[in-house]
Amino acid sequence: MPDIPKPRANRQRTQTLRGPVPAAEGRQPRGARRKRETRARLLDAALKLMAERGMDSVAINDITEAADVGFGSFYNHFGSKEGIFAALVEWVFEEFADTLDQLARELSDPAEIVAVSVRHTLMRARREPVWGRLLIREGFSVHALGWGLGQRLLRDSQRGISAKRFVVPDHLMCVVSVTGIIFAAIAAELHFALSVAPPVRRQKASGVGGQNFAERVAAVVLQVLGLKRAEAERIAHLPLPTSRSETRVCRAKSRSC
Amino acid sequence: MPDIPKPRANRQRTQTLRGPVPAAEGRQPRGARRKRETRARLLDAALKLMAERGMDSVAINDITEAADVGFGSFYNHFGSKEGIFAALVEWVFEEFADTLDQLARELSDPAEIVAVSVRHTLMRARREPVWGRLLIREGFSVHALGWGLGQRLLRDSQRGISAKRFVVPDHLMCVVSVTGIIFAAIAAELHFALSVAPPVRRQKASGVGGQNFAERVAAVVLQVLGLKRAEAERIAHLPLPTSRSETRVCRAKSRSC
Numbered sequence A, B: 001m002p003d004i005p006k007p008r009a010n011r012q013r014t015q016t017l018r019g020p021v022p023a024a025e026g027r028q029p030r031g032a033r034r035k036r037e038t039r040a041r042l043l044d045a046a047l048k049l050m051a052e053r054g055m056d057s058v059a060i061n062d063i064t065e066a067a068d069v070g071f072g073s074f075y076n077h078f079g080s081k082e083g084i085f086a087a088l089v090e091w092v093f094e095e096f097a098d099t100l101d102q103l104a105r106e107l108s109d110p111a112e113i114v115a116v117s118v119r120h121t122l123m124r125a126r127r128e129p130v131w132g133r134l135l136i137r138e139g140f141s142v143h144a145l146g147w148g149l150g151q152r153l154l155r156d157s158q159r160g161i162s163a164k165r166f167v168v169p170d171h172l173m174c175v176v177s178v179t180g181i182i183f184a185a186i187a188a189e190l191h192f193a194l195s196v197a198p199p200v201r202r203q204k205a206s207g208v209g210g211q212n213f214a215e216r217v218a219a220v221v222l223q224v225l226g227l228k229r230a231e232a233e234r235i236a237h238l239p240l241p242t243s244r245s246e247t248r249v250c251r252a253k254s255r256s257c
Helices: A030-053 A060-067 A071-077 A081-103 A110-127 A129-138 A148-162 A171-190 A198-202 A213-224 A229-236 A244-252 B030-053 B060-067 B071-077 B081-103 B110-127 B129-138 B148-162 B171-190 B198-202 B213-224 B229-236 B244-253
Strands: none
Touching (some): A030 A060, A030 A071, A030 A129, A060 A081, A081 A148, A110 A229, A171 A213, A171 B171, A213 A229, A213 B171, A213 B213, B030 B071, B030 B129, B060 B071, B081 B129, B081 B148, B110 B148, B110 B171, B110 B213, B110 B229, B148 B171, B171 B213
16 A cells, blocks of 8 residues: 555654653752743643634734743743644644554454544543544644544555455545544534533433443444444444553643543 | 424525525615625625634624724624624524425435435535535534534434434434534545645545545445445435525525536
8 A cells, every 4th residue: 555644653752742751750850840831831721722713813822821821931842833733733643643553553453443543532532622622623624634643544444445354435435434423423522412402412321421432433433434233333342452651641641541 | 203303494585694685686775785795795704714713713803804894884784793603604504404405395215315415515515615614613513403404414314214214323323423424525625635645635536526526425424324335326326406596595696506
């Protein structure tokens, strides 16, 4: 498959969104620690604002105000608004793609790889709604297929088609359908539970926000890729592999993962 | 199906986005004509800005500047920013839903109704990209299932399930999948053709922007609803019904439809 853009090789990342992960945080000089905290505040503020409004509608001043950081300090950390946006894109679309590669490293069935990726994406969006909001806001953009997650989807779907595991009329419709279903499912978790539509609201226990929502989305994605329903359901409910690197990143961020 | 929100009854609309359609434009008083032109300029400007950035990131001043209209004049036409946004939503999500109902009025097969709706939605987004951009921007919002297009999708999918024409695991996943595929397909037409991903770009002739793209999207949607591929393809390629009202609206807007 010579035409699929090559995903970047897995790297042992030394940075998370919040900056270098110190080996022993307590021993860091005070200045370095404060600098890291300021960077984290700027990134958190930019994430919330850009997930809500998109990059173009957010000014540097909005970010520094929300982060409670002086305007000039911004430039100690980022060269421009595009710079901080690039850091967020790196985090949402590249770093997470590496996490998925880690999680799927011992799997060989393309269907299982896609199912695991879909479930982890949905679970992460539920855990970190602002991350999910930025993903669906920017995921339809001009550049999204060139970023890590898009490239990974192109690669995995092509692998499944080449191995005759996926049977789809064409690659393009496959990518369009899978992307759309995942984003709509994330939007459903973010929004539809509040919707005025009673059939959706009443399905909450077993539907949006329910325990098995990610698995049901994965099953539909596999059916779109040509698997029979029973097989899709079975694969979508297999035990999830876990990743040491994901655990490490979560701990470094001091967030409940 | 008592729980599906009832779509509003078809109405003989006397207004389009641009205001009342005069029986004989030349005979309108100059003042009334100018007022209508100003309203149309404000709506066109708001549509472009809100499709790009969302309602919250657009100020009334941005709209009047882009429309080249005095700030105070805005209030001769709309009570607030929310007012002009509501007029746009009415146009994108309600008026178009009525157009689809008109187009499908002589069809009885739920699969054919869905296919015609999907194809017309894709064709309109291609013809009027800013309309398409507002649709996919607001279509994932909290309120979208309560608006005309969302209610219509809930109604039509429920009808197909009740008639056993659609076979889906559940109604929620059906709505999520169909919505996602349509929006991703519109985004593909708006953006992906410019993407860095070679497989998608090279498929342009028969893919994104190709003559049969809307039909291929409709076929995938029908497959997601449980139809076999051959049947889905057949229905997706049936001749399209045309609507007198759509022709009239297009002519009134003086746009090439």
